[in-house]
Amino acid sequence: MAILSLAFKSLLNRKLTFFITLFSIAISVTLLLGVQTLKTETKTSFMKSISGTDLIIGSRGASSQLLLSSVFHIGSSTNTIKYETYQDIEKLPAVEWAVPISMGDSHKGYTVIATNLSFFDHFSYANKQNLTVQSGSIDDDMFAVAIGADVAQKLDYHVGDRIIVTHGGGEIEGHDHDNIPFFVSAILSPSFTAIDQTLIISLEAMEAMHTETHDHLGALPGETLLDSDHHEHHDEHDEDHEQHAAHDKHDEHHDEHDEDHEQHTAHDKHDEHHDEHDEDHAQHAAHDKHDEHDEDHEQHAAHDKHDEHHDEHDESHEQHAAHEHEDTQDQRIARLLKLKPENINAIFVGLTSRHAVLGMQSYVNNFQGEPLTAIIPAVALQELWQFFSLAESALNIVTTFVVLVGLLGMLSIILMSLNERRREMAVLRSVGARPSHIFGLIIGEAGFVCLTGILLGVILLYAVLLILQTPLANYYGFYLDINMLTSNDLFILLTIQCSALLIALIPGALIYKYSLSDGMNIKF
Amino acid sequence: MINLTDLSFAWNKQPIIDIKELTIKKGEHLFIEGPSGSGKSTLLSLLAGVITPQSGDISILEQPLNLLTASQKDTFRANHIGFIFQQFNLLPYLNVLDNITLPCSFSGIRKHKALSQSKNLESEAIRLLNALGLDDPELLQRSVNELSVGQQQRVAAARAMLGSPEIIIADEPTSALDSDNRESFIKVLFDECQKADITLIFVSHDTSLKTHFKHSLKLQEINQATIKEAV
Ligand SMILES: Nc1ncnc2c1ncn2[C@@H]1O[C@H](COP(=O)(O)OP(=O)(O)OP(=O)(O)O)[C@@H](O)[C@H]1O
Ligand SMILES: [Mg+2]
DSSP: OHHHHHHHHHHHHTHHHHHHHHHHHHHHHHHHHHHHHHHHHHHHHHHTTOBSOOEEEEESSOHHHHHHHHHSOOSOOOOOEEHHHHHHHHHSTTEEEEEEEEEEEEETTEEEEEEOTHHHHHOEETTTEEOOEEEEOOOOSTTEEEEOHHHHHHHTOOTTOEEOOEESSOTTTOEEOTTSOEEEEEEEOOOSSGGGGEEEEEHHHHHHHHHHHTTOSOOOGGGGGSOHHHHHHHHHHHHHHHHHHHHOSOGGGGGGHHHHOGGGGGOGGGGGGGGGHHHHHHHHHTOSTTGGGGGGHHHHHHHOSOGGGHHHHHHHHHHHHTSSSOOOHHHHHHHHHOOOOSEESEEEEEESOGGGHHHHHHHHHTOSSSOEEEEOHHHHHHHHHHHTHHHHHHHHHHHHHHHHHHHHHHHHHHHHHHHHHHHHHHHHHHTTOOHHHHHHHHHHHHHHHHHHHHHHHHHHHHHHHHHHHHHHHHHHOOOOOOOOOOHHHHHHHHHHHHHHHHHHHHHHHHHHHHHHHSTTOOOO | OEEEEEEEEEETTEEEEEEEEEEEOTTOEEEEEOOTTSSHHHHHHHHHTSSOOSEEEEEETTEEGGGSOHHHHHHHHHHHEEEEOSSOOSOTTSBHHHHHTHHHHHOHHHHHHHHHHSSSHHHHHHHHHHHTTOOOGGGGGSBGGGSOHHHHHHHHHHHHHTTOOSEEEEESTTTTSOHHHHHHHHHHHHHHHHHHTOEEEEEESOGGGGGGOSEEEEHHHHBHHHHHHHO
16 A cells, blocks of 8 residues: 555656656557547448348449449449349349439539439338438429438538539539439438438439430420520520431431421330320320420320320329429420339349348349349448458557557656666665565556556547547548447457556566665665 | 674675674664775675575574565564665655655554654654754655755654664765764764664764764674685
């Protein structure tokens, strides 16, 4: 007891070196634990990216690539599968649900994914949590877009805002689909997954944009009556038509473009539908709003390969009429066409039974229609995480050395104090201290410095975590969960404490030897 | 009460001490002189039981030291011997009071004896300091670094005397003092040892101090090792 208070007073007498040692240990402990925390948090948030999806299906290729592109929206989206494959998969008895995913568009650097409404019902992350909406609501309108929390925050978007989507990945080289503005229908709550940085649109809208880009849709003659904004688009289109006419398959119609834009009728696919035009007219005519379209019906009808969708037009138009925004003519056409894409990038699949996973996976891998890959998200995530294991161990090694340097600093400071303290040791010996007391004094000092260093380090860690939590979530979409120290952390701290005591054996043994050999001599 | 017989000790096979017979009586004030390097400090270390002789016996207060384990020797020393060094007697991180009461941390007997003198350790420390000529009570809480060397030696003497050990061993306690301080220091040390019936073993190479002592011996005269070396 007396020795402990002596050790403490002796330490306080050397405040400066004590605090320097204390802080070097504290900082190294903070760093080590911080890295551990970051590592586990990164891994957890990584593993939480998707859940409840039993399989992800994409074109034949590396599973990590499919995972990266479909879940993290990283990498190319050039590998596609047929939409029909999706339809086939969906029909399989083992499949409870299947959600098609198409990518490749962006908005101001944020990924745009196209899917259908069932995405919101089935996509889940973390512990099977579905995406939730923080404002607005998921709208089944074709041009509704649900935006991730980060997108809304960074770009300051609100429900009802109109936005333009870019084809292709980048902000720079992409082509604006400015004829098809979307309106923000919902802002999703933060999920701290890639969805936060994503805009979600309908497959039909994405297909419409792409068709528009390639100028399969054109302006309608009657549209010149619309407001000036539409005028501009219209004018641009006239030019476009001329340009596109050159490589348009339907050269024979070229001459007619400027007069009546009859190029639509040229769609080869829809030629067979020509005969049905007359019937369709009747339905379209029913729309008050679209009276002016009457003359255009020929074109509309000609476009539409999905006759069955005609019946749905009534509903969708009525819904759309409720929106404050006027449709552009491209949108109007797209609504009538309701084209499904030919290709998509991935399918998220939920199975009726978890036991079916492996069988289903091998079925997909040997799919007849086209070469496919099916990955089990949890397994693929785990595999992908292995990529980071090298970086992880490198980080571990570095932080271990940081702690070691902290401890060596302590050792050198104790060793330096030793010569001066040989005198104190002789005095202590003279009043009856045993060599073991002297030894304990050194070990106790090292132990105390290290322990307070660790405690300070832990306090510092939580302070840093608390300070970083909000900015990390706000600016990096990384949710740092502040937890109690794990048993692994405690083990690390215990190891540090033991290492400190072990290292202190060196000066301890030295002073023990001195205290025996110096006798009652005070050496100077 | 202190008996040495056939005592020999060597540092790294180099014989330093070789004493046939030495007896120091209770209450005796013994001055041991000897040139530098003659082994005075080594002899004191042997008496204190800090180092163990290669051969021969030391018995102190009828207790043969060679029958004690190392830690028993440490306890024995704490209980019965007070030390005063030439310099740096005090722990710099303790104040004057804590330095004086330091032996009580290691010896219950001395603490008990000190408390039988005064109502608490602090007043016993003040009593000893007053006796040694340091009568400023404010001194107790001072850092020892703020004391003059003379004051430090008196504080060291107070510590050596606290709890009335039977023996005080002083290893050149006055060599850092000027002659005036030296005289008064020796005087108060003598008086106090007299009062408490403490056996004082005082070592120095300064022969001028010998006059204050009734008993004195030259180490080189009784120490065969030094004679051999000299020859
Ligand atoms: N710890 C030690 N290890 C090895 N040799 C030592 C040790 N202490 C003392 N010696 C040797 O023992 C001899 C006697 O030393 P000691 O300190 O006893 O002399 P001393 O008479 O006290 O001298 P001084 O008057 O200078 O204090 C010296 O030659 C010294 O070199
Ligand atoms: Mg000496």
